[in-house]
Amino acid sequence: MAGRTVNVLNVAEKPSVAKSVATILSRNQGLRVREGRSRYNKIFEFNYAIRGQPCHMLFTSVIGHLMELEFEERYRKWLSCDPADLYHAPVHKFVPEDKKDIKRTLEEEARRCQWLVLWLDCDREGENIAFEVVEVCTTVNRHLNVKRARFSALIDREIHQSVQNLVEPNKWFADAVDARQEIDLRIGASFTRFQTMLMKDSFIIESGTDDRNLVLSYGPCQFPTLGFIVERYWEIQAHEPEEFWSINCSHKSDEGIASFSWMRGHLFDYTCAVIIYEMCVQEPTATVAKVRQQEKLKYPPHPLNTIELEKRASRYFRMSSEQTMKVAEELYQAGFISYPRTETDSFSSRTDLHAIVQEQQAHPDWGAYAQRLLDPGASLWRNPSNGGHDDKAHPPIHPTKFSIGESRWSQDHRKLYELVVRHFLACVSQPAVGAETIVEIDIAGELFSASGRVILAKNYLDVYRFESWGGSMIPTYTVGQQFIPTTLTLDSGVTRPPPLLSEADLLSCMDKEGIGTDATMHDHIKKLLDRFYATKDANTRFTPTNLGEALVMGYDDMGYKLWKPYLRAVMERDMKEVSEGNKTKAVFLASSLQQMKACFLDARLNKAKLLEAMAIFFERSNRSGSNEIHTAGEVVVVRPCGLCQESDMVLKQNRDGNFMVGCLGFPQCRNAVWLPRSVSEATVTTNICTSCSPGPVYLIQFKFRQLEIPPNYNVNHLGCIGGCDEILTQLSEICGTGPRVPARGRGSTAPPGNAHQTNMRQAVCTYCQETGHFSNDCPSHISGSRNAQRHGMNQRTGEASISCNTCGTPCILRTANTSNNRGRKFYTCPSQECNFFVWEDSLNNSAGGGSVTRSNSIRASNTSRNGGRGRGSRNGPHPASVTFVSATGDPVSGRRCFVCGDPSHFANVCPNRGA
DNA sequence: GCAAGGTC
Incomplete structure (x- = not known):
């Protein structure tokens, strides 16, 4: 159907794509460039034939979305309407002022064209932008023949194939985005106006910003992001430290020292731990049960996408995701790295990876590594792994131009370029290889293990200096070998709360729950800081501010999960339905807005919950003299x-x-x-x-x-x-003290209306019973080893009614704090030498004979037989060798029950053992 | 003065 040459207007989503595609299609022959109305968006011209039809191609671009969505004028002023009206107030799309010049270029070029070919990115947003371009162009030229080019990479064959197989634009995709935009706007504007006006009227909010500029924004992405931070903070507050015990063993020989850890991990039941420990001490000979040697590989990372770049820059350089994207954008604009906004973490088989490595050979720091990679004799090359993500639009982030560092680059530019290059070189490298040895020993039926690792080949770790793989040596052991442990201790520890969320953690949460896109996640994080909802410390960890916590708490009290990622997840599912044609945009919009409006009205009815939550942290603005004793910020x-x-x-x-x-x-x-x-x-x-x-x-x-x-x-x-x-x-x-009900934690289903608790659990030491610290921090300790603990006398319950059967010291009565035995009383000897232990309630139990002397205490002493006093000092080293002796000073030989002293069985099966 | 999504 060759005929008269037609003028074809081609529009890409960004200038770089217009240039790339025009260069590919023109084969760089007869390609002319001229200015458009917008300084960033050039117009490329060349001739081409589409399916035999001679075409004069004009190729230009937009800069992302051409249009924005806005309420009609009369609803724009905050006090112009009830925020609830924003669920049905008319909205319209318009081209904002800074995009007007692009619009004019499109209009001018469209007038003289017959065809319009849309080269927008092949995702939902791209399809929506395509329809924005269509609207602008067809308004001035109703006769345009509109076509869509589908391409998944800026590669010659793909682009030529795409232009010869033009398709129709996909309205469903565009509709899904239209609906999302409208819902985001209506929800965001209504809740933002509502909560801002409510709080500003009611409280004095110190936020570091001018009160006039204080906006308490709500958004379907920013709030769940805040939710992650608050939830973790609550989780930390709700954490109840629990004491646990573990048995540890070390063995020193001429070859070095091996630290064996108990294969049971740890036990929360002290009695159980003591019983087992005692069994070990009675028969301390260790027998090597297993020696396993295996090769271990540590693989290089997947090719780099945006989220990984942000996470790694945060971890390695503590660079904020916002700064990372700003610097990456500049490196991209200057041609040093590929497009930085990509989900893709696998390279297309058509990418010339060797050429990218070749470019880096001259670098003073990693050039030699690049040379080794290209040397087949070095066998360092490995085709990169596939991370499983592909946005079909951009390759993983990789270097596109060699540089030893430009003079105008900041430190951040240098760091990020280095990360991109080293990451790329690592991706095409062999994994690191290590030889791991795992030794398992048996002491009285209990298993302990120790491991050592020798790195045989660093491979990718040679270039990827950000990662390391620790190696540790342990002595050689053979199966059946026996030895006496150098130390064998019963140690206590306490469970710790998780840390505050780091920026990398936060990005992972957002990625997992589908909050934001790779291009916007850093914006949402920054917004929380800008709005004074959260703060970030030097270790990139986030803490909610009082404002952030109060807002989340208020909505949570209403029973709404507006701060959870569910809302976004539901919207994402609906968008998918629309983009697949299973649901119309109208149906999605109507049902979603109806639900959200009902939620908004209900939230407004329950605004008392929000006010209550705020009142915990902020002073009421309409009351001069608060009758509260301590208001926010007061420090006594x-x-x-x-x-x-x-x-x-x-x-x-x-x-x-x-x-x-x-x-x-x-x-x-x-x-x-x-x-x-x-x-x-x-x-x-x-x-x-x-x-x-x-x-x-x-x-x-x-x-x-x-x-x-x-x-x-x-x-x-x-x-x-x-x-x-x-x-x-x-x-x-x-x-009683402290909170009355458990604090909310992750997944808390506390009904609305609960009184709120911080539940910073009262610290009570299980050894000395003093408040203010846990037993692992107890000042009465001489060392962390249970065998060498000195117990402070209990001021409140120190009236000892029984004596230790070993040393005769009056015992102290203490209260168990483990989950199984919380509140149960027991006696122990305050002496560091004795391991005496008995439940108070078992003393009145005639089945056990009622005598504490049935307990068979054990002590460990060094070979000098000085009664053990020489060891276990706070900082003193362990003795070179230790033999175990019974309480009477005799070497331990026979097995005896810890509970009743009977040599025929162990304590764990003792018929007299208490509950 | 509100959202989130593109991108220079």
Whole structure:
């Protein structure tokens, strides 16, 4: 159907694509360039034949979306309408001022063309932009023949194939985006106006910004992002440290030292751990059960996409995702790296990977590595792995131009270019190879293992300096070999809360839940900082501000999961339905907006929840004299923190009204003393306690609620939280302390209307029973080893009624704090030598004979037989060799039950063992 | 003064 030459207007999504495609199609022959109305969007001209039809091709571009969506004028002013009206207020698309010149170029060129070919990116947004271009062009030329070019990479064959097989634009794809835009706008604008006006009227909000500019925005991406941060923060607060025990063993020989860890990991039940430990100590000979040697590979990363670039730049350089994208964009604009906004993490088989490596051979730092890669004799090359993502539009991020660093580059430019190059070189390299040895030993039926690793070939790790693979040597062992452990200890530990979310963690959460796109995730993160919803520390970890926490808490109290990723997930599913033609845009819009409007109206009805949550952190603006004792920001120091020894401990009142004295170093330091629930008022005085340390410990004037304390206690009390105050201790025990209900944590299904808790659990040491620290931080400890612990006398319950059967020292009565036995009392010997332990309730149980002497304590001493006093000092090294002796000083030989002393069985099967 | 999505 060859005939008269037709003029074809071709439009790409960005200038770089217009240039690339024009260059490919023209084969760089007769390609002319001229200026358009917009300085960024050139117009390329050349001749081409589409299916035999001679064409004069004009190739230009837009810069992403050409149009924006906006409410009609009369709804634009914040006070012009009820925010609820924004769910049905008319909206229209328009070309914003900064895109007008692009529009004019399109109009001018479209007038003289017969065909319009759309070269927008082949995703939903691209299809939507295509329809924006169609609207602009067909408005001035109704006779345009509109076609779509589908291409998945800027590669010659693909582009030529694409132009010879033009298709129709996909309206369903564009519709899905239209609907998303409209829903985002209506939800965002309505909630933002509502909550901003509500809060600004009600509270004094310090946000570091001018009150006039304070906007409390709500958005379907920014709020779930904030939700991730708050949820983690709550998880940390709700964490209840739990003590656990593990048995550890080391063995030193001429070849070095091996640390064996218990293959059970750890136990939360102290008694069980002691019983097993005792079995080990009775028969301490270790027998090597298994020696496994295997080759281990550490693979290089997948090719680099945007999210990985952001995560790695954050991890390796602590660069913010926003800065990373800004620098990457500049490197891309200057031609040094490929397009930085890509989901793709696998290279097309058509990419000339060798050519990219070749370019890097001259680099002073990694040039030699690039040369080795290209040397077939070095066998370093490996085809890159496939990460499983492909946006069909862009390749993984890789270097496109060699540079030893340009003079105008900042440090960040240098770092990011280096990361892109090294990552690429790593991708085409062999994995690192290590030889791993795992040794398993058996002590009295318990298994322990130790491992060592030798790196045989670093391979990709030679160039990818950001990753490492630790190696450690252990002595050689053979199966059946026997030895006496150098140390065998029962150690305690405590479970720790997870850390605050890092930027890399946050990006992972967003990626996993589909919040934002690779090109926008960093924007959402930045928005949270700009809105003062969250802060980021030097380690790139995020903490919600009071404002951020209050907003999430308020909506959560209403029972709405507006701060969860579900809303976005549902919208994403609906968008997919629309883009596949299974649901119309009208149906999606109507149902979604109806639901959201109902949610909005309900939220507004329940605004008291939002106000309540805000009132926890902020002062009411319409009340001058708050009757609350401690408002946000007020800091009243009670004492220096003895745990972290860095910060002060201050008096605080939690959301539930309970008082506590907590460390300002929270959440890094979790030292806290909860005060009795019956306290109605607490004021720090200038009086200083004469006995508690570290001081000064300021006395607090308490007022108790009369009805909540026994009649023999005074309503007013000047007390000390340092541990010396019997009255405070007694009232804490009688009235209880701290939160009344568990704090919300991940997946909490707490019904709306719950009182809120911070639940910074009261720290109570299970050894000395003092508040303010856990047993692993107990000052009474001499070392972390259970075998060498000295227990402080319990001030409250120190009245020992029984004595240790080994040393005769009066025992202390303590309270178990493990999940299985919480609240149960037991006796232990305060001596560091004895491992005496007995449940209080078992003493009254006649089945066990009622005698504590049935317990067979064990001690470990060094060979000098000095009674063990020479070992276990806080910093002292372990002795070179240790033999185990029984309580009587005889070498341990026979097996005896720890509970009843019977040599016929072990304690774990003892018929007399307590529950 | 609101959203999220493109991109110079």
